Amino acid sequence: MHSSIAPRLTSKLPNVGTTIFTVMSKLASEVGAINLSQGFPGFDCSPELVGLVETYMRKGFNQYAPMTGVPALREALAQKTFEQYKVAYNPDTEITVTSGATEAIFAAIASVVRPGDEVIVLEPAYDSYVPAIELNGGVPVYVTLTPPQYAVDWEVVRQKITAKTRMVLVNTPHNPTGYTWTTDDLNQLAELIRDRPIWLMSDEVYEHILFDGRTHHSLMTHPELQERTFVVGSFGKTFHITGWKIGYCLAPAELTTEFRKIHQYLTFSTVTPIQYALADYLQNPTHYQQLPDFYQRKRDVFLDGLKGSRFTCTPAEGSFFQTVSYKAITDESDYELAIRLTKEIRVAAIPVSVFYHQKNDYKILRFCFAKDDAILQEAAERLSRL
Structure with missing residues (x-):
């Protein structure tokens, strides 16, 4: 009889779990939500x-x-x-x-x-x-x-x-x-x-x-x-x-x-x-020179769609993300709201607190607008019902 003690594995990254992008994209897929969480274009390349x-x-x-x-x-x-x-x-x-x-x-x-x-x-x-x-x-x-x-x-x-x-x-x-x-x-x-x-x-x-x-x-x-x-x-x-x-x-x-x-x-x-x-x-x-106009139009389509909503936003200066404040709507944590929006109105976003080491919650969600216009309009319409 040999008795051996298996080595204990100590994680080099003990605080790292599955990334929020994986979590939100998986949830969006499960419930059939519009996925504006992960930062990838919703259209094909040239x-x-x-x-x-x-x-x-x-x-x-x-x-x-x-x-x-x-x-x-x-x-x-x-x-x-x-x-x-x-x-x-x-x-x-x-x-x-x-x-x-x-x-x-x-x-x-x-x-x-x-x-x-x-x-x-x-x-x-x-x-x-x-x-x-x-x-x-x-x-x-x-x-x-x-x-x-x-x-x-x-x-x-x-x-x-x-x-x-x-x-x-x-x-x-x-x-x-x-x-x-x-x-x-x-x-x-x-x-x-x-x-x-x-x-x-x-x-x-x-x-x-x-x-x-x-x-x-x-x-x-x-x-x-x-x-x-x-x-x-x-x-x-x-x-x-x-x-x-x-x-x-x-x-x-x-x-x-x-x-x-x-x-x-x-x-x-x-x-x-x-x-x-x-x-x-x-x-x-x-x-690549046409990208600013191409994405600015998409940002504006999304922002126009939110004009009648209770969200407030400062237009993004660059990137293909728009942050949106929901302070006027609910006291929920951004993480809870992101999960609820995905399940209830079927629009997935990223809670911005995950990008802070102490999970600072300023009541802000991040949406990716690198998607077809019709999808952005539909997502904004659903968000405006809140």
């Missing part, structure tokens, strides 16, 4: 792009891509970035293609964060940031953004920076709030980190989705910030292909060298025929 992928598949481009990304796609990204922001990145040493923006965010954080390092997190924050910090032994330090504007209070950021601060995480346009950074935000950040050994990760996956004539102020456009920043982008958000999981990271050569060391052991490389297809597709800038 048939031209699909055709390009098929062409490269049939041509036999089906083996591993180079670890850093297909040269043609890195060159196309360098060209697009220079045309748009007048910033030059070397496609060989400063641009890396990744298996989604979430992978790029993890690799950027892992590149510089060591045990005990502090990382400034502006919350509400996208849910992959903090686990990436914690898995690398870092300590998240929170700066809370509050409605209705969700602007950064730079005095609070200043107070949170210590000798242990190693990185600041930036997200503009911001998910879930739609706030977009200004040139003043860039200048304030530069002043704060000027004489400190602090790196930056800037999640700019909604770079092409800004409204009311706004400009995207990428961190790369500020020379002092650019030399310290991993800029993360997403083809999924730009070209309605979230299921293809393809993103990229732009960073100075020294940072890219460390980034690639991590990336090569996370996914090594990213799906090959799609990279070649995107390299071709990027040659026509109208594919």
